[in-house]
Amino acid sequence: xxxxxxxxxxxxxxxxxxxxxxxxxxxxxxxxxxxxxxxxxxxxxxxxxxxxxxxxxxxxxxxxxxxxxxxxxxxxxxxxxxxxxxxxxxxxxxxxxxxxxxxxxxxxxxxxxxxxxxxxxxxxxxxxxxxxxxxxxxxxxxxxxxxxxxxxxxxxxxxxxxxxxxxxxxxxxxxxxxxxxxxxxxxxxxxxxxxxxxxxxxxxxxxxxxxxxxxxxxxxxxxxxxxxxxxxxxxxxxxxxxxxxxxxxxxxxxxxxxxxxxxxxxxxxxxxxxxxxxxxxxxxxxxxxxxxxxxxxxxxxxxxxxxxxxxxxxxxxxxxxxxxxxxxxxxxxxxxxxxxxxxxxxxxxxxxxxxxxxxxxxxxxxxxxxxxxxxxxxxxxxxxxxxxxxxxxxxxxxxxx
Amino acid sequence: xxxxxxxxxxxxxxxxxxxxxxxxxxxxxxxxxxxxxxxxxxxxxxxxxxxxxxxxxxxxxxxxxxxxxxxxxxxxxxxxxxxxxxxxxxxxxxxxxxxxxxxxxxxxxxxxxxxxxxxxxxxxxxxxxxxxxxxxxxxxxxxxxxxxxxxxxxxxxxxxxxxxxxxxxxxxxxxxxxxxxxxxxxxxxxxxxxxxxxxxxxxxxxxxxxxxxxxxx
Numbered sequence: 001x002x003x004x005x006x007x008x009x010x011x012x013x014x015x016x017x018x019x020x021x022x023x024x025x026x027x028x029x030x031x032x033x034x035x036x037x038x039x040x041x042x043x044x045x046x047x048x049x050x051x052x053x054x055x056x057x058x059x060x061x062x063x064x065x066x067x068x069x070x071x072x073x074x075x076x077x078x079x080x081x082x083x084x085x086x087x088x089x090x091x092x093x094x095x096x097x098x099x100x101x102x103x104x105x106x107x108x109x110x111x112x113x114x115x116x117x118x119x120x121x122x123x124x125x126x127x128x129x130x131x132x133x134x135x136x137x138x139x140x141x142x143x144x145x146x147x148x149x150x151x152x153x154x155x156x157x158x159x160x161x162x163x164x165x166x167x168x169x170x171x172x173x174x175x176x177x178x179x180x181x182x183x184x185x186x187x188x189x190x191x192x193x194x195x196x197x198x199x200x201x202x203x204x205x206x207x208x209x210x211x212x213x214x215x216x217x218x219x220x221x222x223x224x225x226x227x228x229x230x231x232x233x234x235x236x237x238x239x240x241x242x243x244x245x246x247x248x249x250x251x252x253x254x255x256x257x258x259x260x261x262x263x264x265x266x267x268x269x270x271x272x273x274x275x276x277x278x279x280x281x282x283x284x285x286x287x288x289x290x291x292x293x294x295x296x297x298x299x300x301x302x303x304x305x306x307x308x309x310x311x312x313x314x315x316x317x318x319x320x321x322x323x324x325x326x327x328x329x330x331x332x333x334x335x336x337x338x339x340x341x342x343x344x345x346x347x348x349x350x351x352x353x354x355x356x357x358x359x360x361x362x363x364x365x366x367x368x369x370x371x372x373x374x375x376x377x378x379x380x381x382x383x384x385x386x387x388x389x390x391x392x393x394x395x396x397x398x399x400x401x
Numbered sequence: 402x403x404x405x406x407x408x409x410x411x412x413x414x415x416x417x418x419x420x421x422x423x424x425x426x427x428x429x430x431x432x433x434x435x436x437x438x439x440x441x442x443x444x445x446x447x448x449x450x451x452x453x454x455x456x457x458x459x460x461x462x463x464x465x466x467x468x469x470x471x472x473x474x475x476x477x478x479x480x481x482x483x484x485x486x487x488x489x490x491x492x493x494x495x496x497x498x499x500x501x502x503x504x505x506x507x508x509x510x511x512x513x514x515x516x517x518x519x520x521x522x523x524x525x526x527x528x529x530x531x532x533x534x535x536x537x538x539x540x541x542x543x544x545x546x547x548x549x550x551x552x553x554x555x556x557x558x559x560x561x562x563x564x565x566x567x568x569x570x571x572x573x574x575x576x577x578x579x580x581x582x583x584x585x586x587x588x589x590x591x592x593x594x595x596x597x598x599x600x601x602x603x604x605x606x607x608x609x610x611x612x613x614x615x616x617x618x
Contacts, residue, residue: 271553275564275611282561288553314556315614331553337561338532338549362550363458367465369433370556388552 036065036073038136041117050232051146051175063121063134073132077122083115113142146175147183147225151209151236154219157191158306159211159242162375166306167210172225172234177203182229188221190214190240211240214298239299243307243323243374246382247294250400258287258333258396260357264349270320271331281344285357287396288333293383295326295374302326310375314383323374330383332368332398334390336360365389368398431467434488435557435592438464438505439613441480442591447501450581451595452518454507460597463488498571498582502593506577509600516603517542518577518596525579526570531562531594531609534580542576548597548606562609565589580607588612 044058065072116139123132150171158166174180180203187193187209195208205225215221219237226233264281265273276282297303303326310323321328336358342349365387372382385401432440438449453463468487481503485491490509496502510516520542527537532547539545551560569583581593590610598605 273560275560275562277564282563286553291554317556317614333553334550335553335560336550338547341563360550364550364552365459366462366552368552368554369465370554372556383554383556386554388554 036063036123036132036134038062038121038134039064041136041138043138043140046140046142048143048145048230048232050230051144051148059117059138061119061136063123071125073123073125073134075121075123079120079122081118113144115140115142144175145179145227145230145232146173147179147227147232147234148173148175149223149225149234149236151223151238153237155236155238156304156306157209157211157221157238157240159214159240161377162311164307164309164375165210167208170207170209170223172205172207174203174205174227177201179203179227179230179232180205182227184226184228186224186226188223188238190221191223191238193223209238211242213240214242214244215240218299241297241299241301241303241306243295243303243310243377243379244298245296245300245379246372247296247300247302247326250386251291251293251398252400253289253291253332253396253398255289255397256395258289258394260359260394261286261288262353262355262357263335264344264352265337266344267318268320270329271335272318272320273337274317276341279344280341281349282337282341283339283349283352284335284337285339285360286331286333286335287360287390287394288331288335289396289398290329291332291398292327293330293372295323295328295379307374310377313373313376314370316373328374332386332388333396334360334362334364334388336362359393360390361392363389363391431469433464434466434468434484435464437468437480439591447503448499448581448586448589448591448593450502450504450577450593452504452506452510452577453595453597454510454600455597456600462597464592464595494577496581497575497578502581504577504581507598510598510603513600513603515544516598517544517605518575518580518598520576522574522576522579524572525574527583528568529566531565531567531584534567535607535609538576538579544598544602544604545576546604546606548608551608557610557614560611562611565609565611584609590614 039062042060063073063075116137118135118137120133120135123134125132150173157168160166172183172185174183177200180198180200183205185193185196185205185207190211190213192210192212193207196205197207198205209223218239221240222235222237224233224235263269263271263284263286265271265284266276266278266281267274268278269281271286271288273282273284295303295307303323305325307323308325312319312321312323312328319328319330321330339352368386368388369384370382372379386398387401388396388398390396438451442448451464453460455461466488468483481493484493484505490507492506492508492511494504494506496504511519513519522541525538527534529537535545535547547561549561566585567583568585569579571579571582574582584593586593590613592610594607594609596605596607
């Protein structure tokens with residue numbers, strides 16, 4: 001019985017779409033050692049695929065025996081292979097090629113992915129006396145759409161306050177660039193997007209992102225960029241953090257050799273004497289130690305550099321310190337400020353730091369607790385259960401309980 | 402009448418604070434006495450002075466002590482009552498010249514005849530800074546002196562007060578009233594001054610509290 005080979009081998013692949021129409025592509029080759037001939041490839045319709053998803057294209061091909069041949073070729077084996085290239089200017093990852101490529105996580109490029117498919121049919125003649133190879137190849141392109149936000153998941157976002165702008169400048173990139181006009185941005189709660197600027201030339205849209213109120217759970221908000229035509233999108237989660245508490249461990253301190261310092265202080269100095277306004281200064285002898293106070297967010301994590309530069313105040317009084325690396329310096333100790341106030345340029349004030357400090361003849365121990373604000377965000381807990389004690393001539397202890 | 406209104410308002414503070422906790426919750430709303438007095442002072446339009454006596458080596462720093470508003474649970478009649486219930490041996494005296502000034506005094510000091518605050522001065526005539534004023538009065542009232550050693554780190558403007566102006570001309574005035582009257586209270590702390598005195602030596606250190614903090618309640 002004569003058998004016509006109609007070998008249909010689905011190439012399963014990856015992204016996908018199911019197609020309504022078929023496209024007939026020209027045969028790229030062929031080699032036949034008999035009268036049998038390679039038939040055309042048949043491809044299902046090819047639709048754009050989103051970056052990272054899996055396209056699906058069905059390809060068929062076969063061998064046609066000549067009607068006049070009384071001893072037709074019987075196909076006994078099919079060897080398919082395929083390779084891909086592409087990626088273009090947008091992404092460093094070009095298409096993976098080679099046998100067994102699965103088309104998952106498709107890379108994107110301005111020109112999509114170019115796929116080359118090869119197939120070889122192996123068969124015998126009706127007498128089984130010889131083996132024949134009949135090959136063909138074709139190529140096609142799968143457009144890949146990529147919408148990508150320049151954010152990380154769980155991106156930490158700050159709130160502008162106290163004159164400090166914590167706006168983050170984000171870019172969404174569309175590939176191919178012609179898609180950027182179709183890309184819309186959607187914010188989740190606690191954040192605000194603004195200042196959208198599109199650059200069709202390079203397929204980007206920039207915008208500003210800033211927090212409006214603090215997150216109640218990590219990653220409880222997001223930004224989504226969606227290509228409204230293809231549905232391709234990118235979503236990144238975010239957390240709006242604020243400085244929320246003094247962190248632990250608390251800095252303990254004990255020294256029997258704290259050096260006294262003669263300082264000229266006013267409301268702008270560190271330490272500050274808020275009652276003395278420049279150009280005046282108060283002449284002070286101080287026995288103090290700088291303590292590094294860590295500040296954490298509402299989830300107990302360090303604030304990183306998100307709030308660097310924040311003004312630190314205690315009960316609203318500026319320490320003339322800023323937050324740096326999620327910490328600030330708090331000077332703790334005692335001072336004697338009974339030496340009067342002078343204009344800072346007065347020789348008495350100018351020479352004050354050069355004098356040997358007079359010992360403070362007052363033993364004391366006292367709670368040293370205070371409210372703390374970081375750019376106006378009140379810390380809770382702030383500084384509590386802290387006690388200092390001073391014993392002349394130079395013993396200072398700071399204990400946090 | 403005004404005092405009555407004040408006491409009612411202070412009661413409202415306490416009750417409002419208590420209401421933050423459910424009936425079954427026992428955690429009270431604690432706050433340092435200095436914070437309580439500032440809040441009370443603002444609402445009532447009054448000022449306070451605080452005189453503390455101590456037996457041991459160091460003052461107890463009563464202004465730093467927490468006042469527990471739930472310690473006067475459901476029958477708070479006034480913040481004054483709350484004060485006297487929270488801190489033993491307190492006597493509240495209204496200033497003789499300014500009815501908006503309340504002196505909070507460790508009762509143990511009132512019975513000390515050599516306690517300088519109880520002295521009555523024949524006359525006072527002064528116009529200069531608060532810090533110098535204490536030195537000025539110390540010449541008339543033995544045992545009185547400025548608190549010159551202060552702590553750093555409390556977030557308070559507690560320092561030698563070279564800024565606040567005091568202007569007073571009075572006769573037959575107690576040292577306590579003299580320290581209080583004549584202070585320019587514009588933008589001033591609701592606690593005008595605080596003092597500590599050893600019950601043994603009766604030496605008094607006076608600290609004018611200075612301008613109110615920016616975040617004063």
